[in-house]
Amino acid sequence: MQTVELAEAKSRLGELVESLNPGDEIIIEKNHKPVARLLPTDSSRAPRPLREFAGKFRPLPQAEQDNLKLHDKAWCDPNR
Numbered sequence: 001m002q003t004v005e006l007a008e009a010k011s012r013l014g015e016l017v018e019s020l021n022p023g024d025e026i027i028i029e030k031n032h033k034p035v036a037r038l039l040p041t042d043s044s045r046a047p048r049p050l051r052e053f054a055g056k057f058r059p060l061p062q063a064e065q066d067n068l069k070l071h072d073k074a075w076c077d078p079n080r
Helices: 006-019 062-066
Strands: 002-005 026-030 033-038 069-071 074-076
Touching: 002 006, 006 026, 006 033
Parallel strands: 002 026
Antiparallel strands: 026 033, 069 074
């Protein structure tokens, strides 16, 4: 695992992307705190089955659902 400051990552993004190999990971930090992770795509990896996400999400209570509005084809909180 390699870490790179954000300013350096901005100037070297192409080089960093080209250097990625399967299993590599580059952590991008801002002020020495991790803010992003750069990973290579792995086209051979099978999609994760939906059952892996079972129980990790819960529906919103009806009162919260009633406050949502359709915005740009996605439901969102109008108060944000």
